[in-house]
Structures are given as C-alpha cells and as structure tokens.
Amino acid sequence: xxxxxxxxxxxxxxxxxxxxxxxxxxxxxxxxxxxxxxxxxxxxxxxxxxxxxxxxxxxxxxxxxxxxxxxxxxxxxxxxxxxxxxxxxxxxxxxxxxxxxxxxxxxxxxxxxxxxxxxxxxxxxxxxxxxxxxxxxxxxxxxxxxxxxxxxxxxxxxxxxxxxxxxxxxxxxxxxxxxxxxxxxxxxxxxxxxxxxxxxxxxxxxxxxxxxxxxxxxxxxxxxxxxxxxxxxxxxxxxxxxxxxxxxxxxxxxxxxxxxxxxxxxxxxxxxxxxxxxxxxxxxxxxxxxxxxxxxxxxxxxxxxxxxxxxxxxxxxxxxxxxxxxxxxxxxxxxxxxxxxxxxxxxxxxxxxxxxxx
Amino acid sequence: xxxxxxxxxxxxxxxxxxxxxxxxxxxxxxxxxxxxxxxxxxxxxxxxxxxxxxxxxxxxxxxxxxxxxxxxxxxxxxxxxxxxxxxxxxxxxxxxxxxxxxxxxxxxxxxxxxxxxxxxxxxxxxxxxxxxxxxxxxxxxxxxxxxxxxxxxxxxxxxxxxxxxxxxxxxxxxxxxxxxxxxxxxxxxxxxxxxxxxxxxxxxxxxxxxxxxxxxxxxxxxxxxxxxxxxxxxxxxxxxxxxxxxxxxxxx
Numbered sequence: 001x002x003x004x005x006x007x008x009x010x011x012x013x014x015x016x017x018x019x020x021x022x023x024x025x026x027x028x029x030x031x032x033x034x035x036x037x038x039x040x041x042x043x044x045x046x047x048x049x050x051x052x053x054x055x056x057x058x059x060x061x062x063x064x065x066x067x068x069x070x071x072x073x074x075x076x077x078x079x080x081x082x083x084x085x086x087x088x089x090x091x092x093x094x095x096x097x098x099x100x101x102x103x104x105x106x107x108x109x110x111x112x113x114x115x116x117x118x119x120x121x122x123x124x125x126x127x128x129x130x131x132x133x134x135x136x137x138x139x140x141x142x143x144x145x146x147x148x149x150x151x152x153x154x155x156x157x158x159x160x161x162x163x164x165x166x167x168x169x170x171x172x173x174x175x176x177x178x179x180x181x182x183x184x185x186x187x188x189x190x191x192x193x194x195x196x197x198x199x200x201x202x203x204x205x206x207x208x209x210x211x212x213x214x215x216x217x218x219x220x221x222x223x224x225x226x227x228x229x230x231x232x233x234x235x236x237x238x239x240x241x242x243x244x245x246x247x248x249x250x251x252x253x254x255x256x257x258x259x260x261x262x263x264x265x266x267x268x269x270x271x272x273x274x275x276x277x278x279x280x281x282x283x284x285x286x287x288x289x290x291x292x293x294x295x296x297x298x299x300x301x302x303x304x305x306x307x308x309x310x311x312x313x314x315x316x317x318x319x320x321x322x323x324x325x326x327x328x329x330x331x332x333x334x335x336x337x338x339x340x341x342x343x344x345x346x347x348x349x350x351x352x353x354x355x356x357x358x
Numbered sequence: 359x360x361x362x363x364x365x366x367x368x369x370x371x372x373x374x375x376x377x378x379x380x381x382x383x384x385x386x387x388x389x390x391x392x393x394x395x396x397x398x399x400x401x402x403x404x405x406x407x408x409x410x411x412x413x414x415x416x417x418x419x420x421x422x423x424x425x426x427x428x429x430x431x432x433x434x435x436x437x438x439x440x441x442x443x444x445x446x447x448x449x450x451x452x453x454x455x456x457x458x459x460x461x462x463x464x465x466x467x468x469x470x471x472x473x474x475x476x477x478x479x480x481x482x483x484x485x486x487x488x489x490x491x492x493x494x495x496x497x498x499x500x501x502x503x504x505x506x507x508x509x510x511x512x513x514x515x516x517x518x519x520x521x522x523x524x525x526x527x528x529x530x531x532x533x534x535x536x537x538x539x540x541x542x543x544x545x546x547x548x549x550x551x552x553x554x555x556x557x558x559x560x561x562x563x564x565x566x567x568x569x570x571x572x573x574x575x576x577x578x579x580x581x582x583x584x585x586x587x588x589x590x591x592x593x594x595x596x597x598x599x600x601x602x603x604x605x606x607x608x609x610x
Contacts, residue, residue: 240448240452241516243441245445245519247438
C-alpha cells in the first residue's frame, strides 16, 4: 500500500500537465486521441479514492455485525445476569400439573431450550423434504426437460421465492393444516406411530410437521435454482466422458454431473438452511406457538423467531423483554454454529479434491 | 483384440445441416486408420457416429448402417452396450476432476459394477502401463486428483480410462491437438503400440501425424469422403485432385 503511493508520487510529478506540455507546443499537429489522453491529468488520485471506497465497503461488514452482536448482548444483560448459561437448558416441573415448564412469563420463568429445539427440528425437517425434491427438479431441468418446458418451469420455481412469507402462512393455515389434520396425520399415526415420531392427539393439525412442510416449500426455489446453476456449469465434456464409458443416463448424471457439482450443491443447501432457520412469519402461523418439547412431529411447538415475533410487542416486564432479546442472540449464535458445521461437513465431503470442474 | 468396422451409406445431420453424406468405407481390424480433412468437414461427426455419441446431441440425427465386428450398432444394440465396446478419447483431455488417478482409470469398470478389488488393481496398473503413464503416477495413484496432472498426462490418463474397459475399437478425436509437441509424440508412440491390439480410428488435422501412425487414411471434405486408401498412396499418389490439393497445402 505504502509502496504504491511512493512509486506513484514521482510519476505524477513527471506527467506533463495539460496546457503547458512541451511536446504539444513542439508539434502543432496533435491527433485528437493523443490530445484527449494528455488532457486526462493524474488518475492516481481518483484511483486512491476508489480504493478507500472499496475498503470502506469491505470493512462496513465488521461494523454491522459488531453492532448487532453488541446491541443483542447489551439488551439481554438482565436475563443473562439472572439465569446465566442455564438460560439455554433450564426447566422445572410444575407441582400441580406435573408438567415440565420451560417458559412462563407470568411467573418469570424463561428458557430458550424449546425454541432452539423447535427451530432446529422444523429446519432440518424442511431440508429433509426439500433437498431431494430440489435436486430432482434441478436434474430434470438441466438434463432431461424438453426445451419448451424448461423456461416455464424455471420461471415458476423462481416465482415461489417471490411470494411473501405471510402468504405462505395463510396458505398453510387454510390449506395445508386442514389437509394434514384430516388426511396425512391420521395416516402417519396409524402406519408410522411405532417410531414415536408421529404420535399424540393434537387435534389442530398445527405443529412441527406443518412448519417443516411450509419451510420446505419456501426453501425449494433457492436450493433448486442454485443447484441448477452449478449443474449447468459442469462442462459438457464431463458428461461425454461418462457416456463414452458406456453409462446409462442415471449413471452419467451421478458420475458426470452430481459428483462435479456437489460442492456447489452443499452451498445451495446451506443457503436454504439459513433461510429456514430465520424464517418467522409462516412458521409462527403454523407451528402452534407452544413452548414445549415433544418427540412427536405432530405436536405443537415454537421456534426462536416465532416466539420473538409473537411476544415482543406484548412483553410487559423488563425481564421478559430481555429474555426475548437473548433468544435473538441465541438464534444468531445457532445460525453461526450451523453454518460452521456445514462448512466442516463440506470440507469432509470434498477432502482436498478440486472445487470446480475445469 | 479389435474388430473391423463396416460403414454403409452413413448420413448424419445437425438440425438441418447435412454434416455427413453417404459415407461408405471399411475400417480394418487391428490397424490404425486416420481421418484427415479441413475443420468442419465432418470427420469428428463421423467418429461420433461409430459409438452413437452423435445422437446424444438433441439435434443430431443419423441414418445408414454401421457394423462393428458384424454387429449392426444402430439396429441390434442400444447405445450403452455399444459404448462399452467402443472406447473414445476426446480432443480436450477430460479426466474426472473429483476422482483420484486410480478412480479415473477404474471409472468405467466401477460404473458397470465391477468390484473385484485385486483384479481391479491389476487392470488399473495394466491400463496405465499401456498408456505409458504408470511410471509417472504410480506413487500417488490414490493421492492425486486426475485434474492435478499436466495436459499431456491427463490425455494419457483418458486413454488409460478408455483401455481399462478392454474395448474392441478405440476412437480418438484429435487426441493431440490441445497438447505440446513432446506430449503429442508420446501419444503418437502410444497409438503406434496400441494398434496391434485394438482397432484405432484417429481423427487429426495434422497430416504428418496421420502419415506417422496410420496404415489407412481417409480424406473428408464438406461432409463427403473424397478418398480412402493406404496412407502411403494418399500421401504420395492420391487419385483425387482435391486430396492432392489438400495434402500439398493448397487449402485447408
């Protein structure tokens, strides 16, 4: 940085300034191009300005993230001082009803555990449903879709991403939840009840499963369009190499396309997961908003984003507000941890192999 | 051991573009046959018709008969079967970048469910020896990725990959045109050695290369085969004026 400035100094001095240029005076016939270039003056100043502007843009990220963390930490002081680290796991059993209570603003009991649980369960359920569908869609679009259908399908997929989340929530309440309640849930309880994942007598149809399905639909476009992008970027020569070895279409896709695109696909999945973790409105509308932990996916629950959206405006005590902000901080930390784990997984999967096909 | 190829009235199209017109020839078994001609004359399309790769292009279309060792590949077999018997090496080296050198060579066998570890080791070694790459890579077979090799090594890796499935015919579509002179001469040496065991069809626009490696040479021009004869005859005493113009460098 210093070097370049020192270097540019004498050059700027040597450069003839417009008007008093000896060469211009000596040769009366200056071509228009030469004249224009000579009149441009010293561009080093503008270049330095440009560099500082870019440095500022880059460093502003540190400022923004720092401010967010600082404010979250500052405003959650009250609950942090009272509960300490136990905020993330504490609970008590009610002496009358014998139920485990995690979160009771009236009596001043706060714990983030059921919300962390709800966020993770609904997000991973969403990935479980969405990833196979999204990858299948991407394969169909890049490898076997007739040209005429391709544009329309891609457009519709992108359109899913443009729908506001509150609309997803409404659709969830009026279409998805009744559907789950009447047809899907009884079926799951009957045939898969033995796994323990589908049990209980929740009559509403709301719950983790409803939230997971809504989230799956919401993250489908981002995963499938990014996956499609990386698959399209795989060179045709890779497909031909596999075909020439006597591969069927599926073998060609597995060896020639998916293998080369897997790093990008992991990136797409992480982005989808990021969106699922933070999604608020649609989840709030269908998850049931009960601060409880159940193994069954059919029972009501809540998520970190959902409880903040639900209770923030109605929080009366300072402690309640502080606890909600600490949940916000926890959501931030969980997102960071999940992303870090995903990066680790990505390393493990790729293990030093080159990231991109030639 | 290789088998001969009989081509009868072969026509090929890209969309409305009639790229190959009425090609008839007999490619002898266990010899190298070179196809020469200016760019865009259809010689690449022709070899891609010999393993039914041409039709993988959505606008590609083929009519006519190709018999490989008596099997009519467009009537009596599906493309997957054909490509297991006919290996292909492309113009640009295309190893699998996410696989080790070993896995690159074994790809064709693993694809078809071949899982005998010991004999797989042997086949990988034999294929790499045949493609004259073994000594350069034997120490990091499973450590290095196929893409970490140099261009010439990558192309020999692709040849090893094609040889590992024990093909009867080896198609080479300008295998040395993206390589430096040293790598090119290694590829040529290789073709020279391999042709006793495989039927080799090599497309090239380097005429010296054709003269050095092939017994038979075909000259393509504008989608037609102008002349097909022994390499010696083509290069010393061609019967067609256009062949003579091309090999003496008057065009192309």
